[in-house]
Amino acid sequence: MTPQPxxxxxxxxxxxxVGRQERxxxxxxxxxxxxxxxxxxxxxxxxxxxxxAFAAIRYLARNGRVSGGRILVDGRDLMALSAAELRTLRTQxxxxxxxxxxxxxxxxxxxxxxxxxxxxxxxxxxxxxxxERAAQMLARVQIPSPERVMANYPHELSxxxxxxxxxxxxxxxxxxxxxxxxPTTGLDATVEAEVLDLVxxxxxxxxxxxxxxxxxxxxxxxxxxxxxxxxxxxxxEEGPAASVFADPRHPYTVGLLRCxxxxxxxxxxxxxxxxxxxxxxxxxxxxxxxxVERCGNATExxxxxVPPRIELDGAREGDxxxxxxxxxxxERAPDLPHTAQAPAQALAAVAxxxxxxxxxxxxxxxLRVRALSKTYQVAGxxxxxxNNMDFELWAGETLxxxxxxxxxxxxxxxxxxGLSIPDPGGRVELGGETLAADTAARTAAQHKALQIxxxxxxxxxxxxxxxxxxxxxxLRLVGLSGRARETRLLELAASVxxxxxxxxxxxxxxxxxxxxxxxxxxxxxxxxxxxxCDEPTSALDVSVxxxxxxxxxxxxxxxxxxxxxxxxxxxxxxxxSDRIAVLYLGRxxxxxxxxxxxxxxxxxxTAALLSANPAAATHANRIRLQGELPSALNLPSGCVFQTRCxxxxxxxxxxxxxxxxxxxxxxxxxxxxxxxxxxxxx
Amino acid sequence: xxxxxxxxxxxxxxxxxxxxLAILTFWIVCALFGSAMTPFDPYADNLLSTLASPSTAxxxxxxxxxxxILSRVIMGARDxxxxxxxxTLLGTVLGTALGLCIGYxxxxxxxxxxxxxxxxxALPLIIVALMALAAVGTSNATVVLVIGFVFTPLIARTxxxxxxxxxxxxxxxxxxxxxxxxxxxxxxxxxxxxLPLALVEMTVRLGYAIFxxxxxxxxxxxxxxxxxxxxxxxxxxxxxxxxxxxxxxxxAAATASLVIGVNLVTDGLKSVVDA
Numbered sequence: 001m002t003p004q005p006x007x008x009x010x011x012x013x014x015x016x017x018v019g020r021q022e023r024x025x026x027x028x029x030x031x032x033x034x035x036x037x038x039x040x041x042x043x044x045x046x047x048x049x050x051x052x053a054f055a056a057i058r059y060l061a062r063n064g065r066v067s068g069g070r071i072l073v074d075g076r077d078l079m080a081l082s083a084a085e086l087r088t089l090r091t092q093x094x095x096x097x098x099x100x101x102x103x104x105x106x107x108x109x110x111x112x113x114x115x116x117x118x119x120x121x122x123x124x125x126x127x128x129x130x131x132e133r134a135a136q137m138l139a140r141v142q143i144p145s146p147e148r149v150m151a152n153y154p155h156e157l158s159x160x161x162x163x164x165x166x167x168x169x170x171x172x173x174x175x176x177x178x179x180x181x182x183p184t185t186g187l188d189a190t191v192e193a194e195v196l197d198l199v200x201x202x203x204x205x206x207x208x209x210x211x212x213x214x215x216x217x218x219x220x221x222x223x224x225x226x227x228x229x230x231x232x233x234x235x236x237e238e239g240p241a242a243s244v245f246a247d248p249r250h251p252y253t254v255g256l257l258r259c260x261x262x263x264x265x266x267x268x269x270x271x272x273x274x275x276x277x278x279x280x281x282x283x284x285x286x287x288x289x290x291x292v293e294r295c296g297n298a299t300e301x302x303x304x305x306v307p308p309r310i311e312l313d314g315a316r317e318g319d320x321x322x323x324x325x326x327x328x329x330x331e332r333a334p335d336l337p338h339t340a341q342a343p344a345q346a347l348a349a350v351a352x353x354x355x356x357x358x359x360x361x362x363x364x365x366x367l368r369v370r371a372l373s374k375t376y377q378v379a380g381x382x383x384x385x386x387n388n389m390d391f392e393l394w395a396g397e398t399l400x401x402x403x404x405x406x407x408x409x410x411x412x413x414x415x416x417x418g419l420s421i422p423d424p425g426g427r428v429e430l431g432g433e434t435l436a437a438d439t440a441a442r443t444a445a446q447h448k449a450l451q452i453x454x455x456x457x458x459x460x461x462x463x464x465x466x467x468x469x470x471x472x473x474x475l476r477l478v479g480l481s482g483r484a485r486e487t488r489l490l491e492l493a494a495s496v497x498x499x500x501x502x503x504x505x506x507x508x509x510x511x512x513x514x515x516x517x518x519x520x521x522x523x524x525x526x527x528x529x530x531x532x533c534d535e536p537t538s539a540l541d542v543s544v545x546x547x548x549x550x551x552x553x554x555x556x557x558x559x560x561x562x563x564x565x566x567x568x569x570x571x572x573x574x575x576x577s578d579r580i581a582v583l584y585l586g587r588x589x590x591x592x593x594x595x596x597x598x599x600x601x602x603x604x605x606t607a608a609l610l611s612a613n614p615a616a617a618t619h620a621n622r623i624r625l626q627g628e629l630p631s632a633l634n635l636p637s638g639c640v641f642q643t644r645c646x647x648x649x650x651x652x653x654x655x656x657x658x659x660x661x662x663x664x665x666x667x668x669x670x671x672x673x674x675x676x677x678x679x680x681x682x
Numbered sequence: 683x684x685x686x687x688x689x690x691x692x693x694x695x696x697x698x699x700x701x702x703l704a705i706l707t708f709w710i711v712c713a714l715f716g717s718a719m720t721p722f723d724p725y726a727d728n729l730l731s732t733l734a735s736p737s738t739a740x741x742x743x744x745x746x747x748x749x750x751i752l753s754r755v756i757m758g759a760r761d762x763x764x765x766x767x768x769x770t771l772l773g774t775v776l777g778t779a780l781g782l783c784i785g786y787x788x789x790x791x792x793x794x795x796x797x798x799x800x801x802x803x804a805l806p807l808i809i810v811a812l813m814a815l816a817a818v819g820t821s822n823a824t825v826v827l828v829i830g831f832v833f834t835p836l837i838a839r840t841x842x843x844x845x846x847x848x849x850x851x852x853x854x855x856x857x858x859x860x861x862x863x864x865x866x867x868x869x870x871x872x873x874x875x876x877l878p879l880a881l882v883e884m885t886v887r888l889g890y891a892i893f894x895x896x897x898x899x900x901x902x903x904x905x906x907x908x909x910x911x912x913x914x915x916x917x918x919x920x921x922x923x924x925x926x927x928x929x930x931x932x933x934a935a936a937t938a939s940l941v942i943g944v945n946l947v948t949d950g951l952k953s954v955v956d957a
Contacts, residue, residue: 019691419855439858447861460852464874477860522856 004075006209012069024283038210040224044541095170099182101162105154112150160191188404193612218614239323249330261575272546296337365392372426385411387586398563400577408586448526455535457515468503474525513544592667601678699950705943712759720753743928757910766891772830777837785845799835
C-alpha cells in the first residue's frame, strides 16, 4: 500500500461573504502533494493562492467558508476534525511560514521565549531542555550565534534573520506538511537566495512535503517538483515544474512566462509581452472559460462552455502525477499570438540612445551630482545614508540604481528631488544649473524638469481626488487653462493608456497598474527632462509590470526623457537601463554601461548580486556573502564591503577605501583588485 | 458612488445609528417646532396649581410657579441644541485648522503648541470654562465661544495625529515637487483626508458639549433664565427633589436622553465609517 499523500485537495470550493453576497474565490480546485514532494502554487495577486493555503489548514478568514470538496491532510478529512483534533494537527503535522516575518513574530517577546514555547506546547519539554532544543533548531537554520539571537527581540534582527527564525519555528515540530506563503517576497535578492538555499537544504534533511506559494516564476521553477498555475480561483494548468515551464499548455501560463523580462533581455530587443485585460472579479465568470476575455486563442467554444480538466500525455520520463490543463486547445498554447509589436521607429530611438551611452562624449550631462552626502543623526551618532556620491547622467539615458535595502537608493532619490536636504558641500546640477537643496526653493521650470514616479501607487495618489484632478493639478505647472488644459489632460491620459472613463474615478476604484499609470501621467505633465522611478513596478504583478515598463520605454522614446530607475530586480534594471550604478551602504561601488556591468569585470559585490538572481546562468555556483549587512551607523573601515567580501585581499581593504577606478568604456569599479584580475572568476 | 451607497445601506442596517437618530430627531423637532407642540404656555405662571404632581392635565406635573413641566421640557431643547452644536462646530473648525498647522509644519511651533495642549488637558475643563465665563460675562454667545475654545486643543490633538501620518504619504511629496505651497498642501491636499476623522470627533465632542452646557447652566454660568433650559430647571428645583421629584426627573431624563442619542449616533457612524 502506498503511503497517504501529505495533502490531497479534492474539488475544493471556497466562498467569501462580502456584504450579503457570496463570492466564489476557489472553484473545483484539486491537487495532491505526495510525501517529500515540493508543490508550487503560482499566480498573480487575487488568484486565490493564499486562500488555498489557509484552507489547507482550515484557517480561513471569518467570512470565508469551504462550500464544497474535501481536504485530506495525511489521509484525514480536515473538515471532519473536531476543534481539539484540529489543534493537534496544527501543532504536530502542519506548519506555515508567512510572507512578512516581522508580523509573524511577537514584537514584545524575545526570540528565545517564542522558540521554546513551540517545544513546550508540541513536545511538553520544560526549561533547559526546551531552551537547548530551540538553540539547536536555530543552529540548523544557519543562524551563527543562536544564544545571542535568542536574547534578542524580533526588531533587533534583519528581515532575513527573522524569516530564518520563523522557518526554524515551523520546522521545530518536524511537520509532515510545510506551507510557505511568499516566504521571500519582502527580502533582498541576496537574502532571498540564502533563504531559498536554506529551504532546499532543510528539505533534504527533514524530508517534509512543501506547499510553496509565490508569484515569482523563477523562484517556483527553482524550488518545486510540481507546479499548479492558479487563475481566478481555478487551477488552469498543473504538472511537473520542469515541463510546465519549458512547454506550457495553457495560454495564461504562456502569457505569464512571456511577461517576465528574461535574463539579459534589453529594451533594444523590443517590447515586453503583456497579458491584455484584467483579472475578473471573483465568481463573476460562469459558463465559460475564466481566461477567455484575455486569451488570444479564444474561440466561440471557449465563450460558451467551461473547459474541463484535460490530462496531457506530454509528461516526461520519471514524472509522476501527470499533467493537466483547463483549455480546449492545449496544442495551440505555444502559438498564442504575441502582444508586443514595437513600432520600428521607437526601437530605433531606443537603440540610438543605447549606442550613444556606450560611446564617450563631450556634451554636457543633463544631471551632474558632486560630493552628495546625507548624514542623519540617530541617537546622537552619525548615520551615513548616502556617502559622497558623484555621477553624471546624459539626456535621454536611463541610469539604473541597484542595491539592497539600506544601500541608500531611495535616500539618493530624495536628495536629487530636494525632498531631503543634503549635507553641506554636495551639489546637484540639472542642465547646467545648480539646484537649490530644498524643492520649495526651486523654480517652476526646475519642478517641471525633475519628477518622480513613486513605488507605492496607493500612497502616491491623494485618495480624495479624482484622476482628472490628480493629473490636472500638475498641469497647472505648465500654465495651461480652459480648453487647452483639457486637451492636454486628455492627451496625457491617452499617452499612459487611460480612458476618459478613468478620469472621473478615484484611486480606490483603480487597480494597482492603473494607479501607477496615473502616477506616470502626473510625472510627465510638465514635460520632464528627468524622471526618477523609485521601484515603480515592485508592488505590481508581472503582467502589469511588463505593461508599465513598456509604457516607460515608449514615453522615453517619444520625449527623450532621462530616467533614474531604482529597482531590486536586476532583470528589470537590465532591461530598462543604459547604465547601471551599484550602491552598497550609501557608497557607489560600480557604475558603467549596463552590458559592461552585467558581463564584467564585476565588483565582487555586483558579482554576488548577479549570481543571487534565480534566473541567472551563474546561479548554480553562486557567490554566497558571509555575515550580515553592517549598519550605516557603524561603517566598516576602509572599503565598505570588506566585512563580507569573498575576494578580500588583505590589510589594504581594511585600511584604505579604494577609488572608483576606470575599467574601460566609462565603466568604473571601486576595488583594490585591478579590473583585469576581477574578470577572472575567483 | 457605489462606496457611498454601500455605506448608506450599511447605515440603514445599524440599529445603533437608527435609535440614536430617532432620539436626536425627536429633540430637534422639539427645538424647531416646540412652540406649536406644547400643551401649555411654558412661560406662563399659574400660582393656583404650583408643584402639582403628574396628572392627565399636566402629564409631567408643574413647577414652583405652576408652569407646565411637559411644555418646559419640550421648549428646553431649543437653547441647548443651538449652543452645544455651535460650540462644537467652532471647536472642530479651530481644532482642525490648528491640528493641520502643527501636524504639517512640525518644528518649534508644534513642540510649543503640543505642550500647551497637554497643559490645558491637565486642567479640569469645567473650571477653566467657569473662570473664562466669569471674566467675559455669560450669554449664549460667550458660552459658545468659551466651549469652542476649550474643545479646540482636544480636537487639534486628534487631527494632528492623523496629519502626521498623511504628511509622510507620497502624494504630499508629489505636491511639494510641483511647487505647491504649504497652505495649499495643508488645506487642499491633506484636509479632505483627515476630514472624516474630524467629523467623527465632532460628533463625539457634541455629546460632551451638551453635557458641558447643561452643567454650566446648572451652575448658573450657561444658558440664562427665562429660558426653559433643562439645566436651569434642575438647578432651580433640585432642593425639592425629596418631595417633588417630577420637577427634576423629567429635565434630567431629557438631558440624559439627548446625550445618549448623540452617542448612539456617534457609535453608529463610527462603525459604518470603519466598515
